[in-house]
Amino acid sequence: MAPAPQFRVAELFAGVGGFRLGLKKAGWTVVWSNQWEPSTKAQHASDCYVEHFGEDRHVCDDIAKVVQGPQSESILDHELLVGGFPCQDYSVAKPLAQAAGIQGKKGVLWWSIYDMLALKRPPFVLLENVDRLLKSPATQRGRDFAIILSCLAQLGYVAEWRVVNAADYGFPQRRRRVFLYAHRLDHCGYQWKPMTRLYVDGVMAKALPVSKAGIKSVLEAEAALPQEPDIELDANPYVVSETFGIGLKTSPFANAGVMIEGRVWTRVVTPIYRGKKQTLGDVVGRTEHVPESYFVSGDRVDTWAYQKGPKSEPRIDKKTGHEYFYSEGGMAFPDPLDRPARTILTGEGGTSASRFKHIIADPKTGRLRRLIPEELEELNGFPRGWTDTGMSDGRRAFMMGNALVVGVVERIGRAIKKEAEACLLQKATDNAREAATDT
Ligand SMILES: C[S@@+](CC[C@H](N)C(=O)[O-])C[C@H]1O[C@@H](n2cnc3c(N)ncnc32)[C@H](O)[C@@H]1O
Missing domain, CATH: 3.40.50.150 (Vaccinia Virus protein VP39)
Known part of the structure; x- marks a missing residue:
């Protein structure tokens, strides 16, 4: 046989x-x-x-x-x-x-x-x-x-x-x-x-x-x-x-x-x-609890808005001391919930304001917040909690930035x-x- x-x-x-x-x-x-x-x-x-x-x-x-x-x-x-x-x-x-x-x-x-x-x-x-x-x-x-x-x-x-x-x-x-x-x-x-x-x-x-x-x-x-x-x-x-x-x-x-x-x-x-097209809103809508540290405090909103906003300003190159003109377009702030999320990058974790991290208006409270690790996992199709194996939230986000769908x-x-x-x-x-x- x-x-x-x-x-x-x-x-x-x-x-x-x-x-x-x-x-x-x-x-x-x-x-x-x-x-x-x-x-x-x-x-x-x-x-x-x-x-x-x-x-x-x-x-x-x-x-x-x-x-x-x-x-x-x-x-x-x-x-x-x-x-x-x-x-x-x-x-x-x-x-x-x-x-x-x-x-x-x-x-x-x-x-x-x-x-x-x-x-x-x-x-x-x-x-x-x-x-x-x-x-x-x-x-x-x-x-x-x-x-x-x-x-x-x-x-x-x-x-x-x-x-x-x-x-x-x-x-x-x-x-x-x-x-x-x-x-x-x-x-x-x-x-x-x-x-x-x-x-x-x-x-x-x-x-x-x-x-x-x-x-x-x-x-x-x-x-x-x-x-x-x-x-x-x-x-x-x-x-x-x-x-x-x-x-x-x-x-x-x-x-x-x-x-x-x-x-x-x-x-x-x-x-x-x-078929059905899933959105960022579908994923965050399944979240029951968001730790307070994921919400953007009132005094930080302007910093995030600046990072996400359009820029056209003179800057100085730290290495050479030369002045140059920097410009970039604005991006959605907060991220729309009725569309798929943007690409998760390895730097998605951590509290510092960044253009590339996702910020959403929390569907339950309307408050601005970052995505929690479980949401990042689900955006890649991993079971929620998959990377909760003894690493920091920043590392968990890094793993999802490296992973695939x-x-x-x-x-x-x-x-x-x-x-x-x-x-x-x-x-x-x-x-x-x-x-x-x-x-
Ligand atoms: C793009 S990620 C792949 C992620 C993976 N597909 C997933 O779903 O999580 C590439 C991986 O290669 C690993 N890597 C880098 N250099 C390596 C090496 N020399 N030997 C073995 N693995 C390595 C990194 O640690 C990283 O986890």
Whole structure:
């Protein structure tokens, strides 16, 4: 009898477990995880993760050390590798004549993902990052993303990506992130047609549908004849690193795209969603108790109003002593309750006045106040109280600024699982056919 299909996940940069929560709902099981915060001695995120999921097969150490050292033996096999990693400089160092493989800057976490893929060869990969990744760096627009795609091609993966604003699919926060899905080419073959994949049957198109208005002829053309790519990446990531994007003012990567063997097709797509749209007001309306420290006292209202308001004023650069003119537009104060929240940033916590923190008029009392940690958790789709595991409120807010919208991961996780099941079915059919021809 064929062994039961497995849907095992390894979770990198696990934070407080946003991927794990979403993937569990989608039918996946995390069998190995890694989380380590380099900037603090205390490991609050890892502690929170362990409190909820247990410490079995959870490693709290620098991933660069883990994948390259003896601890890599503890990494269980998995079908899906996931991780939300920081946007850094991914440039590739000049290869030494004898050096095997490629080498990135030390401490740059993409290279640990690369090592992990080379080591474990999972058939499916799902990565998350800020959408700036598609554009960076300013001197070579799109270079960093091009390096990642060319590395994936070199490792034998096809890939698709999408910039997702969670609020476009009904979630109560406007959080824009790029999700990059990759599929090992030799796992069950591929018949990806780029435009069909982008608009109709890709993991992203299935999980997060987009408008197909005006693309009928594109799909028909593609069905008849393979379409030329928009970009062809050099097969060597070092060459991509040295040459991609030089002289470009804008990135060639749009909000959706497909990469097959280094050839890239990319389009601007428009989300469609007809379900309920949740708002900030829905979330804060469920709060029963707000500690007094979250309310803005009367004498502080002007300071907050100044931070949020429009500015046009001379300022002095503290370092150089030069005077310059500073201007910025105003923003809603307080934040509207009938819309999704703005993006939660890592600096959301603490009492100091800031332009970027949310301030609402409390629906029960009308008094101005900040959001409590439980509301930040719910805006990301975590259960209320998730980060109440022994860290300060400021740290709890920081964790939510780092985390992701669980429901978006759940949607993508379900679509990947369907693709994984289809692959297994195809493999079983191929094996049966082979067995029949052998006899
Ligand atoms: C963007 S956050 C991911 C948050 C996560 N998806 C969640 O839902 O909470 C990136 C995480 O990578 C962790 N990290 C940074 N450097 C690391 C390293 N060298 N090894 C392992 N983890 C690291 C950070 O502590 C942070 O929690």
